[in-house]
Amino acid sequence: MRVLVIEDELKTAAYLRKGLSENGFSVEVCTDGEDGLHQALAVESDLLILDVMLPKLDGWSILKALRQAGKQTPVLFLTARDLVHDKVKGLELGADDYLVKPFDFSELLARVRTILRRGPARQPDVLQVTDLQLDVPRRKAARAGIRLDLTAKEFGLLELLIRRQGEPVSRTIIAEQVWDVNFDSDFNVLEVAIRRLRSKVDDPFPKKLIHTIRGVGYVLEERPE
Amino acid sequence: MLVAAATYLYWSLVKDVERDDNDFLANKIQECRRLLGEGPKDAPLLAHEIQTEAAASQFIKYFVRLVDSRGQPALETPGMSRLLPMAAFPAPIEVWQTPSQGEVRKSLAGAHFLLMAGRATAQGESEPERTVQVALDVSSDEALIAGYRWKLLVVVVLGVLFSGMAGVLVARRGLHPLTAMARATERISASHLHDRMVADEWPEELVSLARSFDQMLDRLEDSFKRLSQFSADLAHELRTPLNNLRGEAGVALSQGRTPDEYRQTLESSLEEYARLTRLIDNMLFLARAEGPETGLTRSSFDARQAIEVVREYYEAVAEDRAVEVGCAGQGTVEADAVLFRQAVSNLLSNALNFTPRGGRVVIEVKEHDRNGVEVSVADTGSGIPPEHLPRIFDRLYRVDAARSQHPNGAGLGLAIVKSIMRLHEGTVEAKSEVGQGTKITLQFPACVSKAPPKLTKM
Numbered sequence: 183m184r185v186l187v188i189e190d191e192l193k194t195a196a197y198l199r200k201g202l203s204e205n206g207f208s209v210e211v212c213t214d215g216e217d218g219l220h221q222a223l224a225v226e227s228d229l230l231i232l233d234v235m236l237p238k239l240d241g242w243s244i245l246k247a248l249r250q251a252g253k254q255t256p257v258l259f260l261t262a263r264d265l266v267h268d269k270v271k272g273l274e275l276g277a278d279d280y281l282v283k284p285f286d287f288s289e290l291l292a293r294v295r296t297i298l299r300r301g302p303a304r305q306p307d308v309l310q311v312t313d314l315q316l317d318v319p320r321r322k323a324a325r326a327g328i329r330l331d332l333t334a335k336e337f338g339l340l341e342l343l344i345r346r347q348g349e350p351v352s353r354t355i356i357a358e359q360v361w362d363v364n365f366d367s368d369f370n371v372l373e374v375a376i377r378r379l380r381s382k383v384d385d386p387f388p389k390k391l392i393h394t395i396r397g398v399g400y401v402l403e404e405r406p407e
Numbered sequence: 408m409l410v411a412a413a414t415y416l417y418w419s420l421v422k423d424v425e426r427d428d429n430d431f432l433a434n435k436i437q438e439c440r441r442l443l444g445e446g447p448k449d450a451p452l453l454a455h456e457i458q459t460e461a462a463a464s465q466f467i468k469y470f471v472r473l474v475d476s477r478g479q480p481a482l483e484t485p486g487m488s489r490l491l492p493m494a495a496f497p498a499p500i501e502v503w504q505t506p507s508q509g510e511v512r513k514s515l516a517g518a519h520f521l522l523m524a525g526r527a528t529a530q531g532e533s534e535p536e537r538t539v540q541v542a543l544d545v546s547s548d549e550a551l552i553a554g555y556r557w558k559l560l561v562v563v564v565l566g567v568l569f570s571g572m573a574g575v576l577v578a579r580r581g582l583h584p585l586t587a588m589a590r591a592t593e594r595i596s597a598s599h600l601h602d603r604m605v606a607d608e609w610p611e612e613l614v615s616l617a618r619s620f621d622q623m624l625d626r627l628e629d630s631f632k633r634l635s636q637f638s639a640d641l642a643h644e645l646r647t648p649l650n651n652l653r654g655e656a657g658v659a660l661s662q663g664r665t666p667d668e669y670r671q672t673l674e675s676s677l678e679e680y681a682r683l684t685r686l687i688d689n690m691l692f693l694a695r696a697e698g699p700e701t702g703l704t705r706s707s708f709d710a711r712q713a714i715e716v717v718r719e720y721y722e723a724v725a726e727d728r729a730v731e732v733g734c735a736g737q738g739t740v741e742a743d744a745v746l747f748r749q750a751v752s753n754l755l756s757n758a759l760n761f762t763p764r765g766g767r768v769v770i771e772v773k774e775h776d777r778n779g780v781e782v783s784v785a786d787t788g789s790g791i792p793p794e795h796l797p798r799i800f801d802r803l804y805r806v807d808a809a810r811s812q813h814p815n816g817a818g819l820g821l822a823i824v825k826s827i828m829r830l831h832e833g834t835v836e837a838k839s840e841v842g843q844g845t846k847i848t849l850q851f852p853a854c855v856s857k858a859p860p861k862l863t864k865m
Contacts, residue, residue, distance in 0.1 A: 284680070284684050286677065286681070333722065335719060335722060335723070336723075357720075361716070361719065361720050362716070363716060363717075363720055363748065365717075365720065365748065365749060365752045366685060366688070366689065366749065366752075367720075367752055367753075367756055368753075368756050368757075368760070368820060369721070369724050369756055369759070369760075371720060371721060371723065371724055374723045374724045374727050375723035375724075377723075377727070378723050378726065378727065396671075396674035396675075396677070396678070397673070397674040397677030397678065
């Protein structure tokens with residue numbers, strides 16, 4: 183997968199290049215707007231990571247020019263928080279997602295994966311990981327044949343983790359997908375939710391499936407003991 | 408104004424003089440007509456009037472001529488034909504017409520005369536075959552008026568000049584206090600914000616200006632202080648997490664460590680970074696909310712649905728802490744949806760934090776007709792002591808000073824709620840009883856927006 187990063191802050195560009203290439207992406211970096219647009223039009227990429235504030239040509243203009251040229255390359259915007267309108271503006275112009283600085287790299291990775299996964303992928307109705315089974319339409323979960331008593335949100339959380347199994351899911355994405363909110367809260371609500379989910383899904387059973395990756399998020403996978 | 412007055416005076420004088428002159432001649436004509444009509448044919452009285460009286464009149468020089476039916480001068484004041492031949496006179500008015508306005512002509516000798524003529528009927532005759540011609544020497548009048556004209560002109564010119572200069576002087580003097588005021592304001596700057604105009608020291612006209620100025624300075628100084636305080640607070644709050652980061656990194660590097668240990672250090676630092684980011688975001692929100700109208704995206708939505716979303720979010724936490732959370736009431740509210748939920752979230756978070764196990768929190772929505780919507784969060788928690796109560800909405804204020812309860816909380820939650828309510832032009836109120844619980848009530852006013860709010864699905 184080819185990713186074009188257009189970012190003028192050198193350290194940011196460097197760690198994005200490093201992080202993404204280590205995760206299997208082929209990365210190209212441009213540090214100013216004009217160069218970036220030129221590159222985006224000349225070479226086919228699977229994803230564009232675009233900073234809004236750029237020298238010579240800003241992110242909005244690049245996106246606009248790209249869409250006008252008929253290029254449907256997915257775009258992930260990097261914006262500063264102050265500008266709330268950035269989000270709306272970006273999505274209106276045809277961006278696929280946005281990230282507010284400062285962000286966790288794991289967050290970026292998760293969103294990149296999400297964007298690139300989008301497509302007519304068939305979502306199976308019954309999910310399975312070792313002895314954990316989820317019947318999505320019926321909202322039923324069982325492990326080793328034993329019914330798990332989960333609340334609606336707990337089910338949603340488990341479903342999300344299973345669908346992304348093996349892939350760390352960030353807290354922000356969980357909040358958005360499961361609760362459809364993005365609160366800033368003093369409580370680590372997710373931590374509590376995960377803990378309760380664990381108490382139902384993992385604790386009574388020998389194999390632990392839900393893992394915490396500090397600084398990144400949570401992942402559901404089978405790990406060798 | 409001077410010019411207008413002068414013009415008026417001039418014209419009224421001219422008119423008066425003209426009228427007098429015309430009246431005089433008119434009367435003369437009427438007199439002659441009467442004498443002619445009443446007296447015997449040769450009219451000795453008329454003759455006397457014409458020949459002797461007119462000639463003798465010193466101050467008012469006038470001439471009278473009687474023209475007979477054949478167009479020949481029958482009687483005339485001596486010397487008249489020399490100065491004023493018959494032809495010089497205007498056409499005579501008819502016998503029934505009252506004379507009123509004459510014409511001014513220059514005589515052969517250069518003097519100005521007002522001339523009038525009228526037909527008359529002699530006694531015994533049936534036809535008005537006689538004509539009376541009268542003339543008044545208006546030379547002196549003309550001279551008088553001309554002189555007056557000149558004098559007025561001079562007066563006006565001088566007057567304008569003089570008042571112009573006087574005006575400049577008065578204006579300069581009058582503006583002097585303003586210049587002094589301007590100089591006084593130059594002293595005031597960010598470092599000298601405390602100086603004031605002191606209203607009483609200024610002349611009466613400027614007192615209200617000085618007072619307004621001082622009030623403005625008061626407000627500016629207040630804002631300035633708050634801003635400085637804000638920066639100081641922020642800097643102070645940043646110290647703790649930064650200290651942790653530096654410390655941990657320093658310790659980690661001070662000796663050889665295993666990859667796992669480095670990993671842990673980095674993981675911990677990531678958590679601190681997240682904490683820092685949160686803090687900065689929140690402080691920035693507060694700072695911007697104090698300034699001019701921050702963009703509020705108002706929409707009309709179901710308040711009950713919104714609070715249910717918040718409740719669901721905290722469900723796990725509530726269960727964890729064995730606190731029951733319930734929602735009540737209905738209502739449609741006009742507000743910024745994101746900020747609304749954030750406010751309720753902050754309140755619920757606080758309630759959960761301070762309510763012991765087995766307690767209860769109720770989030771209620773009440774709609775007040777057209778007066779807006781009330782949202783309250785009531786808990787059966789430990790309550791807030793009355794001495795702390797007025798200050799809980801202060802930025803960075805924590806009731807438990809050691810903040811052991813809430814390592815994540817910076818004490819900004821309620822300050823943010825207050826800011827959100829202020830942005831909505833609403834209010835927030837807190838009631839609390841130690842040992843019983845706390846109830847915080849938000850009032851969202853009914854919107855008086857110019858643009859109709861959009862209906863959003865929550």
